[in-house]
Amino acid sequence: MECRTRRLLIRDFVEADREAVRLWREDPEVTRYLDKQGGTSPDAWFDAVRRYNAQTPRTSHDAAIVLRSTGVVIGWIGIARSFDPSTGELTVGYALDRSAWGHDYMTEGLVAVLSYGFGKLGVRSISAQCYTANGASARVMEKAGMKLAGPALSADPSLGHSVRYVAERDTWRRPGRRRFGLAVAIALLALVAFPLGADPVLRALNPPEPPTDTRLVRWVPRGDLAGNRAFVAEATRVWRESTGRKMPGALSKVYAVWAGRIGAGRVALLQGVGGDGHAYVAQVADRGQPPVLRMDRQERLDVPPPKALVINYSGDPSGSDGDSVSGGESAVLRLLLAPADNFTSGAPAAGARTTGAVPTSRLQMWRRVGDNPRGRDSEWAALSPDRDGLSASWRHDGHRSPYGSVVIFARPLADGTDSVDTVAASPEHLTARRPPVQLEDPTWGGTRRLDLAAYDDGRAVLAESAAMTVARGLDISLLAEAHDRAGRMSVIELRGRQGHKVAVVAWQGRRLDCVATMDVPRLVRRRAVALGCLNPRTGLLVVAAVPGPGASQVELRDARRHLVLPVEGDAGRLVRLPAGDEPLPLSCTVVSSTGGRERRPVEVIPTLTPGR
Numbered sequence: 001m002e003c004r005t006r007r008l009l010i011r012d013f014v015e016a017d018r019e020a021v022r023l024w025r026e027d028p029e030v031t032r033y034l035d036k037q038g039g040t041s042p043d044a045w046f047d048a049v050r051r052y053n054a055q056t057p058r059t060s061h062d063a064a065i066v067l068r069s070t071g072v073v074i075g076w077i078g079i080a081r082s083f084d085p086s087t088g089e090l091t092v093g094y095a096l097d098r099s100a101w102g103h104d105y106m107t108e109g110l111v112a113v114l115s116y117g118f119g120k121l122g123v124r125s126i127s128a129q130c131y132t133a134n135g136a137s138a139r140v141m142e143k144a145g146m147k148l149a150g151p152a153l154s155a156d157p158s159l160g161h162s163v164r165y166v167a168e169r170d171t172w173r174r175p176g177r178r179r180f181g182l183a184v185a186i187a188l189l190a191l192v193a194f195p196l197g198a199d200p201v202l203r204a205l206n207p208p209e210p211p212t213d214t215r216l217v218r219w220v221p222r223g224d225l226a227g228n229r230a231f232v233a234e235a236t237r238v239w240r241e242s243t244g245r246k247m248p249g250a251l252s253k254v255y256a257v258w259a260g261r262i263g264a265g266r267v268a269l270l271q272g273v274g275g276d277g278h279a280y281v282a283q284v285a286d287r288g289q290p291p292v293l294r295m296d297r298q299e300r301l302d303v304p305p306p307k308a309l310v311i312n313y314s315g316d317p318s319g320s321d322g323d324s325v326s327g328g329e330s331a332v333l334r335l336l337l338a339p340a341d342n343f344t345s346g347a348p349a350a351g352a353r354t355t356g357a358v359p360t361s362r363l364q365m366w367r368r369v370g371d372n373p374r375g376r377d378s379e380w381a382a383l384s385p386d387r388d389g390l391s392a393s394w395r396h397d398g399h400r401s402p403y404g405s406v407v408i409f410a411r412p413l414a415d416g417t418d419s420v421d422t423v424a425a426s427p428e429h430l431t432a433r434r435p436p437v438q439l440e441d442p443t444w445g446g447t448r449r450l451d452l453a454a455y456d457d458g459r460a461v462l463a464e465s466a467a468m469t470v471a472r473g474l475d476i477s478l479l480a481e482a483h484d485r486a487g488r489m490s491v492i493e494l495r496g497r498q499g500h501k502v503a504v505v506a507w508q509g510r511r512l513d514c515v516a517t518m519d520v521p522r523l524v525r526r527r528a529v530a531l532g533c534l535n536p537r538t539g540l541l542v543v544a545a546v547p548g549p550g551a552s553q554v555e556l557r558d559a560r561r562h563l564v565l566p567v568e569g570d571a572g573r574l575v576r577l578p579a580g581d582e583p584l585p586l587s588c589t590v591v592s593s594t595g596g597r598e599r600r601p602v603e604v605i606p607t608l609t610p611g612r
Contacts, residue, residue: 263315
């Protein structure tokens with residue numbers, strides 16, 4: 001299904017929409033009156049609607065509601081066949097992210113879907129129902145032209161009574177059609193009377209559209225010059241001529257991903273399909289004095305689409321602010337983010353050490369200023385994206401981080417935690433790449449508030465373990481952390497070429513004091529992890545326990561069966577003890593949520609060679 005309105009694009013869900021669906025499916029205010037199809041898990045619901053959409057013949061259409069101005073997925077609307085096919089009736093349901101409430105988006109989307117059902121699908125009747133307590137949904141249906149048809153059977157009687165609304169093909173009329181026609185007539189009169197104003201009016205009536213080709217990044221064009229057809233056409237001509245008209249393909253339409261002014265110059269990120277059938281992105285920018293548009297570089301777009309694109313431009317057409325185009329030792333970079341990241345409002349990560357501005361968007365971004373393996377140069381600078389998703393600029397130093405500037409994204413979830421991932425931005429590439437070491441979500445234990453120090457913990461393990469490399473990348477996830485007078489302690493999960501490991505890391509101030517790792521090949525099946533780190537040289541013993549799924553309590557006891565570390569709930573605990581105080585060995589007892597008990601020994605591992 002695909003419908004377009006003045007402000008919305010309604011289209012089938014794609015895999016890239018999963019994170020946006022999680023945001024509203026995990027918001028209890030949004031799902032309060034929804035039937036919980038596919039269980040309460042957002043991923044289960046998303047997977048189910050993708051399967052229904054793929055069935056042949058198709059009996060349901062579950063679609064994403066997308067803001068055309070930003071490309072952000074703000075909700076869902078779905079239509080499906082009635083349980084009684086003989087009625088020729090469809091039923092409709094919908095939900096909207098709370099950030100999009102109060103703008104009549106839902107009414108606009110429902111009108112478009114009603115029109116689609118009557119026109120494209122040819123049905124006679126479309127119905128919907130809501131709980132009487134949900135007055136907002138009833139008003140949406142009434143404003144969309146649906147008529148109250150009486151009481152309906154409540155799916156959840158605890159939520160009260162339900163009512164049914166119906167729209168009939170023969171009697172339903174699209175609300176506001178006459179007003180829209182009058183607006184178009186006035187606009188056409190304005191074009192006749194004031195021809196010099198034609199271009200702004202045409203831009204308003206026909207804003208830039210995202211590509212529908214799945215090989216391209218399906219982002220709405222952004223930037224203050226994205227709607228300037230003359231500039232985009234000129235940049236497209238430069239791209240074609242710079243490649244001997246071989247790129248993009250002669251018949252391929254070129255789309256602006258971002259086009260605008262940076263400092264004194266103009267920059268365009270363009271995308272199109274080449275003659276070889278692959279998608280490409282290119283940067284075209286003003287260079288020289290007087291400034292002339294020139295192609296900087298192009299790059300093939302891979303699948304899955306990039307998390308961000310890299311703009312390598314100083315803002316000075318003369319290039320006097322560093323040779324950013326050639327990707328030299330110092331370059332001025334910016335990130336262009338996927339519009340689904342929803343740039344609204346948020347707060348910085350608690351306890352994060354930062355330099356520079358504090359982020360003001362719902363998406364938090366942090367750039368690692370240095371990349372010292374033992375964390376002694378671990379400052380992080382906040383990168384605040386503007387309303388177009390373009391980050392603040394920074395100067396990349398190839399000596400300090402040769403594979404790219406490490407940037408961590410944190411997307412707040414409805415339960416107050418963050419979903420985390422990491423990219424590397426390099427002046428050599430237009431797409432943000434996977435760095436050798438990255439901070440990611442844990443296998444289990446739930447996502448947590450962003451903790452940038454976990455990245456330093458992972459780097460410390462790498463620096464102290466000769467057996468561990470990052471040839472194919474290493475994912476670091478925080479499972480638990482604690483602080484005492486001496487410093488930070490943490491339990492981290494490490495996923496990489498060496499398999500699956502869990503490590504305990506202890507610091508004394510800024511000095512690494514204790515590191516130990518343990519192989520855990522099937523962490524997803526473990527109810528808990530417990531381990532210890534022993535440093536005889538300093539007389540330090542750190543013990544840690546983290547409960548996993550299904551564990552209600554974890555207990556660590558010493559050789560005399562004395563309780564050393566009790567853990568309840570889903571948060572782990574760590575404690576630092578003098579090495580001689582606890583008789584070894586330690587044992588761990590896990591109490592499951594069903595009452596079962598499981599006991600196993602705890603590995604207390606001599607620390608890897610500590611940093612001096």
